[in-house]
Amino acid sequence: MPPEKRKSLIPPTLFAGRPRREPMARVYSAEEWVDRFHRRGGKRKTTVVTIGNFDGVHLGHQAILRETAGMGGGTNSMSVALTFFPHPTRFLRPSQAPPLLMTLEQRLTAIEELRIDATLILRFDESLARLSPADFVKKYLKETLRTRNVVYGENFRFGYQKAGDASTLYDMGIDLYPCAPVKLNGMVISSTAIRNAIFEGRVDGADGSVGSDLDDRVWIMLEERFEVMMPARPRGLRIFRPQQRDEKRGEQGQGGGQVEHRP
Numbered sequence: 001m002p003p004e005k006r007k008s009l010i011p012p013t014l015f016a017g018r019p020r021r022e023p024m025a026r027v028y029s030a031e032e033w034v035d036r037f038h039r040r041g042g043k044r045k046t047t048v049v050t051i052g053n054f055d056g057v058h059l060g061h062q063a064i065l066r067e068t069a070g071m072g073g074g075t076n077s078m079s080v081a082l083t084f085f086p087h088p089t090r091f092l093r094p095s096q097a098p099p100l101l102m103t104l105e106q107r108l109t110a111i112e113e114l115r116i117d118a119t120l121i122l123r124f125d126e127s128l129a130r131l132s133p134a135d136f137v138k139k140y141l142k143e144t145l146r147t148r149n150v151v152y153g154e155n156f157r158f159g160y161q162k163a164g165d166a167s168t169l170y171d172m173g174i175d176l177y178p179c180a181p182v183k184l185n186g187m188v189i190s191s192t193a194i195r196n197a198i199f200e201g202r203v204d205g206a207d208g209s210v211g212s213d214l215d216d217r218v219w220i221m222l223e224e225r226f227e228v229m230m231p232a233r234p235r236g237l238r239i240f241r242p243q244q245r246d247e248k249r250g251e252q253g254q255g256g257g258q259v260e261h262r263p
Contacts, residue, residue, distance in 0.1 A: 025118035026108060030144040033120055046148040048072040049141065051082045051158060053191075056101035057110035058210045060153060060182040060189045067179055068151045069115040078117045080145060083107065084124040091124050098195060101210075120145070133164025137172050151177045154188070184209055 027033045037045075050068040054061045065081060072079030085104050090097040102110070104121070111119055122128060122140070131139070136159045141147040150169050158164045166176050181188045189209045197209070 024112035024116055027120050030140060033144050046077045047080045047145045048077045048149045049080045049082055049145055049147045050151045053087055054083055054107055055191045056194055056210055058189050058194060062114060063182050064151055064153050064179045065111060065114040065116055071149060077148060081111050081116050081119045084122050086124055088124050101191060101194060130160055133159030133168045147174055149175045149177055153179050154181045
C-alpha cells in the first residue's frame with residue numbers, strides 16, 4: 001500500500017503537538033523518575049500517559065502515542081509512555097510468550113520519533129505482576145507521574161490478572177481519552193495480526209500495518225521462533241509460507257530453509 005494511503009488511516013489531528021526540543025527521557029524506575037524530575041529541581045509537571053507494551057509500534061500504537069504527545073503539548077503537561085520489560089507474557093507464561101516484533105531499544109527509538117517527552121520503563125517482575133490495579137494507579141500514575149489524563153486503546157487492561165480497565169482510572173480521579181482502533185483493509189491492526197501476517201508469508205501486509213519496512217524485525221522474530229542465529233539480515237527478504245518452510249526443512253534439516261532471499 002502506498003505511504004500516502006497508509007497515512008490517511010490516522011486522523012490529521014493526531015499529528016498536532018509541539019516540535020521536539022530535547023531528546024526523549026528514558027527512565028527505568030519510579031525512584032529514578034522522582035529523583036530526576038522532582039528532587040533535582042526539575043519541573044514537577046503533570047503528565048498525559050499511555051500504557052502498553054507497544055510491540056512493533058504499529059499504526060494503532062502510533063495513533064495513541066501521537067494523541068498522547070499532542071494532548072501533552074496542549075495542556076502544558078509531559079507526554080509519557082509507560083511500558084514494560086520484559087514483555088509480561090515472557091515473565092508470566094514463558095512457554096506461551098510470542099516472538100517480539102521489536103527489541104526494547106527499537107521500541108524506545110520508535111516512540112521517541114512520535115514526540116513523546118519521556119518513557120517510563122518498568123521491569124516486569126513478581127512484585128509488579130501481583131500489584132492490584134488500585135495500587136498500580138496510586139504508586140505509578142498518581143504518586144510518581146502525577147497523571148491527569150490517560151490515553152488508551154481498545155481492550156485496555158492493567159494490574160493483577162488484568163483486573164483494571166478505564167473505569168478503574170476514572171473512579172480514581174483520572175481523566176480518560178479513548179482512541180478508536182486503526183484498521184487496514186477492514187482489519188484491526190494489532191501486534192498479533194502482524195505476527196500472523198509474517199508467519200504466513202504476508203510481509204507486505206505486515207509492513208503496511210506499521211507504516212514502515214519490517215525487514216530487521218522479521219529476522220529477529222524468525223531467530224526467536226526457530227532458535228537459530230541467522231547469518232545476515234539483508235533487505236527485501238521473503239518468508240516462506242508454512243508448507244514451503246516444511247518442505248525446505250525436510251530437505252535441509254532443522255535450522256535451514258526458513259527464509260529465502262529475493263534474487
